[in-house]
Amino acid sequence: MFALRVAFRYLTANRVQSGLLIGGVALSVIVFVFMTALIRGLALFLTVQTTGQIAHVEMEPPRRIAEVMGPDARFAAQPISTFQRQQIRNWQLMVDQAEQLDHVVAVVPEVNGNGFLVRGTAVAPIALQGIDPSQIDAIIPLSKSIIDGSADLSTGGLLIGAELAEDLGLRAGVPVILRSDRGIERLIPVTGIFRIGLSNVDRRVAYLSIAVARPLLALPNGVTSVSIKLDDPALAPLIAEQLKRQLPLKVTAWQEKNRNLETALESQGRTGNFIQAFALIAIMISIASALLLTSVRRRGEIGIMRSFGISRGFVASVFVFQGVIIGLAGSLIGSALGYRLCLFLSEGITGPDGGPLLPIAPAEGGYVLVIVLTVVGSAISAILPAQAAARLDPVEAIQQ
Structure with missing residues (x-):
């Protein structure tokens, strides 16, 4: 697909900027994975600790x-x-x-x-x-x-x-x-x-x-x-x-x-959701700002493409593809590094009691979820720069 090739060329033309973008996305994904694995791991730990010491169901005489x-x-x-x-x-x-x-x-x-x-x-x-x-x-x-x-x-x-x-x-x-x-x-x-x-x-x-x-x-x-x-x-x-x-x-x-435990776990889960949401917002803002800057720097190129009859939809798709590539690459790298970090913290470092330093569950990092959300969020954040680039007047863009 030609639009995809153009998007890839734009990204590789400025490898430092693209690398920083992907690195920023990866860092946010690592935070997402770490918080998800920690919160779910803590919930599993508390649940196992509690349920391991009590009956799961208790039958008693009815109150007369x-x-x-x-x-x-x-x-x-x-x-x-x-x-x-x-x-x-x-x-x-x-x-x-x-x-x-x-x-x-x-x-x-x-x-x-x-x-x-x-x-x-x-x-x-x-x-x-x-x-x-x-x-x-x-x-x-x-x-x-x-x-x-x-x-x-x-x-x-x-x-x-x-x-x-x-x-x-x-x-x-x-x-x-x-x-x-x-x-x-x-x-x-x-x-x-x-x-x-x-x-x-x-x-x-x-x-x-x-x-x-x-x-x-x-x-x-x-x-x-x-x-x-x-x-x-x-x-x-x-x-x-x-x-x-x-x-x-x-x-x-x-x-x-054990209503108190359930309430505490629900509150803990909501706190984790806020942190995850902020991480995704940070990803979207960084991608949107970088692609807006790219659309301004490449006004001349966009104007030339438009003067040769390239449609606005094609120009917009180029920027959306850039966002998707950045999001996919960053989420894959961040998920892999996040898993390695969680694995290291759960197995490589022990606490005073000889157990894991943190009750992290590496398998509960929400990897598929964060990849999907990051790619979708990256595509959405690329829409604004894509629209800005597509609306450029080719004559004005070439003159500038």
């Missing part, structure tokens, strides 16, 4: 409501408050039904309650979680977080967090008095001490066998909740909706209990 006859003969709903702990009595049927759903990795029945650990005069409140010892790692990888002792709950011991152990001066093998919120007391040994990295877990949560938890919490048959782990945490709302339609339980996806 008592209907009370009011003075105007209408029923008023009031929550029931009794000493009897709410529980799921036919929990095995619920577990079997949940296990049949796609994407479900593990279904863990739990007996939960509150209590106190007592050692001498020191008393620490705790949240008790009774689980099957064979499912110790189904929700949280506790066995990988053990720093003292073991994660084996089959012997009737207790797993506590490192911060709680420090507060009470406990270590693996030391017995401690466990007093449940039902007033039941038992001397129980500390089987292991874990460090998850979340203060609310390391200081406030204790795990024990469900068989030991039942008599302590006065729940001989039922369970207080059923936790579900999925192969894809993003599917939690969908699975929760399916379970709500099938089971008479309160079903909650992890996103509902």
Whole structure:
């Protein structure tokens, strides 16, 4: 195509200017790729960190409501408050039904309650979680977080967090008095001490066998909740909706209990979009200004072409092609360099903990998107110079 050849000749005629233009575009693309990979990587990191330590879907007994006859003969709903702990009595049927759903990795029945650990005069409140010892790692990888002792709950011991152990001066093998919120007391040994990295877990949560938890919490048959782990945490709302339609339980996806995280990630994403938009605007402005300057410098050549009968559309297409070439070359170079930069920061530099210095996801740099947006933006930014060049009067252009 002749217009494309002319556009390429114009660009190669002034290689320094063209090189600076392409370099500027590439630099803006690197910023775009880096910010996209960083924001998406941070979102993935926070999501994995959060979902790796919690159940993705949780089933609990529905809140019981008592209907009370009011003075105007209408029923008023009031929550029931009794000493009897709410529980799921036919929990095995619920577990079997949940296990049949796609994407479900593990279904863990739990007996939960509150209590106190007592050692001498020191008393620490705790949240008790009774689980099957064979499912110790189904929700949280506790066995990988053990720093003292073991994660084996089959012997009737207790797993506590490192911060709680420090507060009470406990270590693996030391017995401690466990007093449940039902007033039941038992001397129980500390089987292991874990460090998850979340203060609310390391200081406030204790795990024990469900068989030991039942008599302590006065729940001989039922369970207080059923936790579900999925192969894809993003599917939690969908699975929760399916379970709500099938089971008479309160079903909650992890996103509902972590609204603050979701809001923070959305705000972070919007901030990244602003930065990306500014990078694209900078690309468009630099290309438009450079091509406008080119149209002024080549007024004579444009006038000669127009005097030989070259159409305005041809002249305009030459400048649009220049913008497209600059945008395509700059975006390809910038994408390649941006990927190498993200790869280096994620693998080549380690932080104090031995992990990546920054939670960058090189594969999430939005490379196709930035190439398309840059090429389209470059073509759009070339329209103004193209129109200015096409409107030149050939006689005036040659005389100047």
